Amino acid sequence: MGGSVGAIGSSGRRADWRALPTDHALISGILQAFGGSVHDRMDDMLDSARGEHVLNDCYNNNIRNLAIIAHVDHGKTTLVDALLKQGQVFQAHQQVGELIMDTNPLERERGITILAKNASVSYRGVKINIIDTPGHADFSGEVERVMNMADGCLLLVDAVDGPMPQTTYVLRQALQQNVAPMVVINKIDRPEARAEEVLGLVQDLFLELATDADQLDFPPGTDMQPLFDAMLDSVTPPTGDPDAPVQMLVAALDYDNYLGQVAVGRVTNGTLRLRENVTLVTRDGEETTHSLERIFVFHGMERVEVSEAHAGDIVAVTGPEGVAIGDTLASAEDPQALPTIDIQEPTVRMTFGVSTSPFVGREGGRCTSRNLYERLIRELRTNVSLRVETTTSPDIFVVAGRGELHLSILVETMRREQFEFQVSRPVPVTKTVDGKTHEPYEILTINTREEYVGVLTEYLAAHLGQLLDMRYGENGYVHLEYKIPTRGLIGFNAFFLRTARGDGVKNSSFTSYELMDGDIKNLRGGALVASEGGAAVTYGLINAQRRGDTFIDPGTPVYEGMVVGSRRQDGDIEINVCKEKKLTNMRSSTADVAQRLNATIRMSLEEALEFISDDELVEVTPQNLRLRKMELSSHDRKRQRRDGARARG
Incomplete structure (x- = not known):
């Protein structure tokens, strides 16, 4: 997390933190917020959270499903590390290190989470299923596809950065799916932390997204125990009827060389039983019958095989073939499909083509059109934000994604799989509305030193950027906010790194499609x-x-x-x-x-x-x-x- 967790708050449900001790190196304070005084309303809130009127619809009170959401680099994965370690997932002799959930080599190299992952811990007899999600906007499709598995979420906010564009996006996704958020203010031990100001910004963000918010306060706390307690007291148990016809929405896919395709999702209703027949209902309404060969639940970092899984639990199953994300596994007797996952459209595209280089085949073993197309189609099974289209040439394919990073991660992954191919420059995905071309626009936020503002402003103005906000902070730093077309940001990352010399942070997120207008000056040479x-x-x-x-x-x-x-x-x-x-053989009159x-x-x-x-x-x-x-x-x-x-x- 790069600092201390500063505050925890919940939206709509509360717990008493006064009796909890504190370890300032990990958690400096607990935030009890969004709903009134803890001291006056504690008993009522605990009764409300645990009372019969809540549990009437909750058939599995020993499970909590929780997503960890935040802007990139605000501390999600490190927080999950702490939860897993204190939840005694590992044996005392195990050396687990850091970034436990980031098992992909590219994730460890780049220091970002690319794929959403599942784990679980047990606390006070309750199983807490944890869903770690990416923070980068290019991988927000991962957040969209797994949010339906959660009943609550931890929203991490950096005490220095405050709410960033992706913070707004992930919180909106949570509120739209009725996922109760708990706010965690992180990294409050940094010298430039502004916890109180950030809390006010978080309140403003909740109000902007049509959610009630009241004054926040700071009772003291200690290790991860307050966070575990908040999960149990503030997140309702999953709803669902274990006696109803079974329903499970597929939110993720995996592949095992021995078991084959693995479908991951939450059991919404009913009970999944081993060897039982289920109906696979696709997005298009097609139905096929399959047998469940294996059922797994998550215990710590491991998958544990079970004979049955009940409503509310997150499971992985094998047996059904041809499963896609968004499909429903339903009762064979009464197959009822669940609402599909709504994924935003890509904003950037590029071509992947068979290499026509004179050196083709020298360094890689997969360089044919068939190899390339099969690999791209296989990627579509798990990468829900990606789109692949054929062209008039059998050797060239158009691949669209959420951003440059989204596509470059795919390129780097295929490169490590011994593929040889060639790719074009990324360009924005445009739309035609009323006969006019519209292009994607993004909100760009920059925090850097005042001395670099002039050069950055000149560059962004030449790339059709519109300055929305400019604020001078402490220690010579300036906050800039721009509205800019996606095509204006292509190439900006390298320019920003060279200009700010590493002394700055930038983030961008999609906002809307608007009329394409103006040309961008070519500054490359x-x-x-x-x-x-x-x-x-x-x-x-x-x-x-x-x-x-x-x-x-x-x-x-x-x-x-x-x-x-x-x-x-x-x-x-x-x-x-x-x-x-x-x-x-002529000697020069002077030495070379x-x-x-x-x-x-x-x-x-x-x-x-x-x-x-x-x-x-x-x-x-x-x-x-x-x-x-x-x-x-x-x-x-x-x-x-x-x-x-x-x-x-």
Whole structure:
């Protein structure tokens, strides 16, 4: 979490925190909020939470289903680590480390949660199913698909950042699905923490989303016990009738090499029994009958096989084939489908194509059109925010997602699976409304030092950004808020990192589709393009660096049409980086001056996608990322430019 948990509050239900001790290194205070004084109304609230009028509709009082939601980097995964450790999920001799739930290598490398995950802990005889969700806006589809499994949620808010765009989004999702939120103010031990101000902003956020909110206060607390108590007292047990016909909405999919496809979801009604026949009802209303071969529930980090699962529990089942997220597993005698999961549409798309590089097949084993298409279709089974479309070419597919990061994670995953392919620059997904083109807009928030504001403002103005808010804070930091089209943000990440030198934070989230208007200025400049194939040499690269910056080292294999560098001026330059210095038997009158190469520019996948222009591609292999022109031949590129000029008149 990067700091202490500062406050916990619940919406609509309350518990008494006065008798609880405190460990300031983990939890500095407990927030009892959104509904009046604890001291005056404690008994009434506890009776309300535990009384018969609540339990009449709750058939499984020993279960709580809880989602952890927040903006990116506000401490969700670290909070889950603490809950699992204090919930005694692990044995005393086990070395579990940190980021326990982030098992994907990409999640650990990037420090973000990409996929929603399930675990459970037991406290006071009650099983608490925990759903850890991503915080980045590009993976908000994961939040949408799992929210239906939860009865309550912990909303984490950073004591420095306060409510951010994704905070608003995940809270709106929770309230729309009647998931009771508890507010946790995190990282209050940071020197720049502003807990009281953030609490006011949280109240404003609840009021904005049509939820009642009252004054917040801070009784003291200690370890994770207050949080566990809040889960039991503030989150209602799951509703559902174990004697009704069985219903389960599939919210996640997994695959096991031995068991096959695994469907994960919450049992809404009825009881799932081993070897029992169930009806799979798809989104389109098609029905097929299957037998349940295995039923698993979550205990700690493990799946434990059981013979039956009751209404309210989160389970994983095998047996049904061809299951998709949003399908319903229902009673074979009375199949009734549940409402499907509503997922927002993608906002960014790019092409995935079969590699046409001269080096194809050298570094990866999966490079055919069939390999590529099957892998993309398989991704659709679990990645609910993704869309894949075919094109007029059998070797090119259009893939759309929630943002650049969403798509780049897919590219990096496939790269590690030994795929070779090529991708285009991301572009926004547009819509036609009343004959006019509309494009997605996003709200961009920036917190950085005052000295960088001028450069950032100039860049964003050139990319059609509209300044909505500007606030000067303490210690020389400025908060900026912009409304900007998604196409204006493509390439901004690398620019922001270079400009702010790591001393700043930016976040963006989709807000609406609006009329496309205005052109974005090209600030990139031209490219240095290899005119011949071979191995790059020092002499050739020195000549190239007289014209710009280079991306490759001596000895790197290149081919015609490969982008080997960039230049500040507009227009591409063809250059032979394989050209060696001619040797003669003539001695120079003066000694040759020693020449050294400048440092090579190394690009990450995201930087490469942001750098390329509309006529360029990124060649992706397990070992390398290469930038190239769509048309490798210089003659073909000249003809293409000539034809384009004629078409424009």
